[in-house]
Amino acid sequence: MDDEKSWGGAIAETLKTIVYALLIAGVFRTLFFQPFWIPSGSMKDTLLIGDFLFVNKMTYGYSYASCPSVRIPAVGLDIDAEDLCGWMQGGDGRLFGGMPERGDVAVFRHPVSGRDFIKRIVGLPGDRVQMRDGRLHINGEAVTLAPDGTFEEVMRPQGPQGIRPRCANAPVGTGATCIKEKFEESFPNGETHSVLNIGRQASDDTPVYTVPDGHFFLMGDNRDNSSDSRVPQQIGGVGMVPYADLIGRADRVMFSSAGRSMLFFWTWRGDRFFEKIE
CATH class of the missing domain: 1.20.5 (Single alpha-helices involved in coiled-coils or other helix-helix interfaces)
Structure with a gap:
């Protein structure tokens, strides 16, 4: 007994x-900090598929989006942040709110699907944002864009989803070098970062978007391979992102895996440990 x-x-x-x-x-x-795994190439070459980072939730304060979503399809578990913290919605939508800055790399809830996305904040409330001939314009002024060589990677499936990169020198066979044009983009506040160009496409020229109060305009650094605020929600895009949907700022890559799983330590990229995100 x-x-x-x-x-x-x-x-x-x-x-x-x-x-x-x-x-x-x-x-x-x-x-405090939410783990985030980069699943797509929309933020190359700032963030690569397989980068693992922590999102700083204290930067922008707290909203309903700060609560975790728990999705385990194998057992039918799907608990959304709205289910746990929907009571926080309304008003300005945040507790201890901090104002994002232009150039921040932010994780946010997609306003329609509720999935977590990561992009760069390029437009603040009241800004007029437009793409003209592949160059970003803010309040009628073109941002500084300086050629910075090329970004090269091997053409092969990347990450758990086996995504193949898009290339400026397409068609490219498996194992060959995939090339994209690389530029250094500088915002009026002095923040600089890298952006990539693949070729001419519809998103290189847009209407003028005026960012409403309480919203932000976000774009991927891999400009020709990103679903972002350039496409309205009504036709399947991200559209303007409400302040309440921001989860936090991404500051540093902890480690990065070039393989199909973060557990495959032999595929970890040795040059990306604790890499600062700029």
Whole structure:
């Protein structure tokens, strides 16, 4: 009998430990830092498929979007942030809110699908944003764009989804070098970053978008391979992102995997440990 009580007590203690660990992890993820795995190439070459980073939630304060979404399709689990923290919606939508700056790389909830996206903030409330001939214009002025060589990668499937890169020198066979034009873009506030160009396409020329109050205009650095604010929500794009939908700012890559899984440590990129995001 004593052995049975001892065994039962051990199981109870183990379960309590697991519950406490999950609660602590949930609080940490909700209030401080959220892990994020880069699934696509829309932010190349700033962020690569397979980069693993933590999103700083304290930068912009807290909204309903700060609460975690839990999706495990294999067991039919789908708990959305709105299910947990929908009561926080309304008003300015944030607690201890901090104002984003132009050039921040931010993670946000897609206004329609609720999925987490990561892009660069290029337009602030009240700004007029337009693309003309592949160059970003803010409030009628073209941002500085300086040639910066090329970005090269091997043509092969990337990440768990096996995505193949798009190339300026297409068609490119498997194992060959995929090339994109690279530029250094500089915003009026002095923030600089890298952007890529593949070729002429419709998103290189847009109407003038005026960013409404309480919203932001976000774009991917891989300009010709990004679904972002240039495409309105009504036709399947991201559109303007509400302040309440911002989750946090991405500041540093912790590590990066060039393989199909972050667990394949032999595929980790040795030059991206603790890489600052600019």
